[in-house]
Amino acid sequence: DGNVYETMEIGEQLWMAENLKVSHYNDGSEIPTGYSNSEWGWLDMGAYAVYDDDPVNADVYGNLYNWYTVDDSRGVCPDGFHVPSDEEFMELEMELGMSEEEANSTGWRGTNEGSKLAGNSDLWNSGDLENNSEFGTSGFSAFPAGYRSTNGFYYDIDYRSYFWSWSSAEFNNYKAWYRYLFYSNSNVSRFTNFKHYGYSIRCLRD
Numbered sequence: 001d002g003n004v005y006e007t008m009e010i011g012e013q014l015w016m017a018e019n020l021k022v023s024h025y026n027d028g029s030e031i032p033t034g035y036s037n038s039e040w041g042w043l044d045m046g047a048y049a050v051y052d053d054d055p056v057n058a059d060v061y062g063n064l065y066n067w068y069t070v071d072d073s074r075g076v077c078p079d080g081f082h083v084p085s086d087e088e089f090m091e092l093e094m095e096l097g098m099s100e101e102e103a104n105s106t107g108w109r110g111t112n113e114g115s116k117l118a119g120n121s122d123l124w125n126s127g128d129l130e131n132n133s134e135f136g137t138s139g140f141s142a143f144p145a146g147y148r149s150t151n152g153f154y155y156d157i158d159y160r161s162y163f164w165s166w167s168s169a170e171f172n173n174y175k176a177w178y179r180y181l182f183y184s185n186s187n188v189s190r191f192t193n194f195k196h197y198g199y200s201i202r203c204l205r206d
Helices: 055-061 086-095 113-117
Strands: 007-010 013-016 107-109 160-164 175-182 188-194
Touching: 013 086, 086 188, 113 175, 113 188
Parallel strands: none
Antiparallel strands: 007 013, 107 188, 160 175, 175 188
């Protein structure tokens, strides 16, 4: 789609330092968008949304994609990149100091890894995430892009950052793994949620 993304290397991984903004799959076919609140939560195919339907938000924070976009064989990341697996997110977290035991657990994990992953302090609401001395040190620069819920409403821009992960053995038919940063917490949450939610995507080099 002509987008240009900053990247950064963490350990042996090369990550995008920005959220994905594409509106097409790699074969050129369009990713559907424009669904109403009542339609969004019932989709069983890939789709994306822009927070509050405001193009400015897409420019700054990227698009919000449901998990079916992640799972589409046409590919949503640029050539040579992919949506990271749950295990690849764990590798990132452990590189930043999280123990393997913590990385494999669920809920809030680690100590300051969330602050390390976050960035762009002018976008975050003030709290423990931003006020930690390690804020922004990894270069990952997570944005507080908020999310689109199953009811179609948008929530918590400037407060929360969510990222889908991909796995051929996803959690179950209804839910998939994600990562979550919150303005008042300096660590990282790993949990599952319904695939109809609209979350951000960060791509990782193959």
